[in-house]
Amino acid sequence: MAAPRRDTRGIVDATELFAHVDFRRREPFPELSAALDQGRTRSPLRPYLEHYWLIDWDLARPYASHVVPHPSVNVVFQHFAGQEPFAEVAGVGLGLFTQKLAGRGRVCGIQFRPGGFRPFAPDRPVAAWTGRRVRFPDVWPDADPRAVLDPDDEDARVAALDAFLLSLGPRPDPQADLAAGLVDRIRTDRSIRRVADFARAEGVSVRLLQRLFAGYVGVGPKWVILRYRIHEALERAEGEGSVDWAALAADLGYADQAHLVRDFTSTVGVPPAVYAAGGR
Incomplete structure (x- = not known):
């Protein structure tokens, strides 16, 4: 395994x-x-x-x-x-x-x-x-x-x-498999940044995608995209050396560094630069 x-x-x-x-x-x-x-x-x-x-x-x-x-x-x-x-x-x-x-x-x-x-x-x-x-x-x-x-x-x-x-006798469910595959794509593909573009690429409407996520994931696709961005920023902040936050923001699909700082701070409780410097 x-x-x-x-x-x-x-x-x-x-x-x-x-x-x-x-x-x-x-x-x-x-x-x-x-x-x-x-x-x-x-x-x-x-x-x-x-x-x-x-x-x-x-x-x-x-x-x-x-x-x-x-x-x-x-x-x-x-x-x-x-x-x-x-x-x-x-x-x-x-x-x-x-x-x-x-x-x-x-x-x-x-x-x-x-x-x-x-x-x-x-x-x-x-x-x-x-x-x-x-x-x-x-x-x-x-x-x-x-x-x-x-x-x-x-x-x-x-x-x-x-x-x-x-x-508990889990019952195979193709919709569950579909939801898992879509979330895994979001987790691994940095180019997925907008729900509308993602839905279009998958050949479904935004409304259908949101309904699938509500039923099988528990949160919407936009929330998933943002959460995986924060996870990656958090992991980078844990690493050795300095982080170019402006470059990381662009790499993660943020419009600018300020948007990354806002999301990171509201989720983790401190700005990313402060966290990276040891200010947990």
């Missing part, structure tokens, strides 16, 4: 996060019987998922992590010191997400591909989850967070996440 992506896009001050917590990304396991019978080395869950993400921490002092969310739904199993384990569906986050960590704890998360969550919850559009965090059992009453969180063995936790998702 291909390894999960290794970039830090969306993580604010990734170096600081990794210094405080043990953070890993994992793939789902292939179904062994199916893999042996059919020669498959990929899990049947893989088309729906970006990856699993696992975090453990044991902190002497509290620490706050910050993430600029992807256009993805997450299902998150969580155990914080002094609290009962719980799980929740986290719809696409519209703003900066901050999580305070203290003592000892563990999180096991599932990041779905944009479009990948709807087959697991087909009864409502993904936009209905956007900006919301809905705890179990309101979503799936029979799910047991401890089954995922209790094992100390990491492979056992991954297997428990697999079992949880497979128990």
Whole structure:
């Protein structure tokens, strides 16, 4: 299986996060019987998922992590010191997400591909989850967070996440596949800058594109374009050396540097130059 992506896009001050917590990304396991019978080395869950993400921490002092969310739904199993384990569906986050960590704890998360969550919850559009965090059992009453969180063995936790998702019986949906492919194009193709041009290139109307994104991604195509721009600017700001912000703004499709600075500041909380200089 291909390894999960290794970039830090969306993580604010990734170096600081990794210094405080043990953070890993994992793939789902292939179904062994199916893999042996059919020669498959990929899990049947893989088309729906970006990856699993696992975090453990044991902190002497509290620490706050910050993430600029992807256009993805997450299902998150969580155990914080002094609290009962719980799980929740986290719809696409519209703003900066901050999580305070203290003592000892563990999180096991599932990041779905944009479009990948709807087959697991087909009864409502993904936009209905956007900006919301809905705890179990309101979503799936029979799910047991401890089954995922209790094992100390990491492979056992991954297997428990697999079992949880497979128990939901995701139904293949061509519209979900279409939405995932369109979002992936936006993520990888910098030339996509305007929704109208993108819709025209795909041979659909803007209204149809917006309806598809509302139903299967949870946010509109314009929001996705802007969010991936900020992710790239954030990653560049984390890198070594100085950044030519005017050139980066042009490269990302902004009309000028001021527009990049405005979007970055409103999303991350500080201007890009201040962030790059260590002013987190």
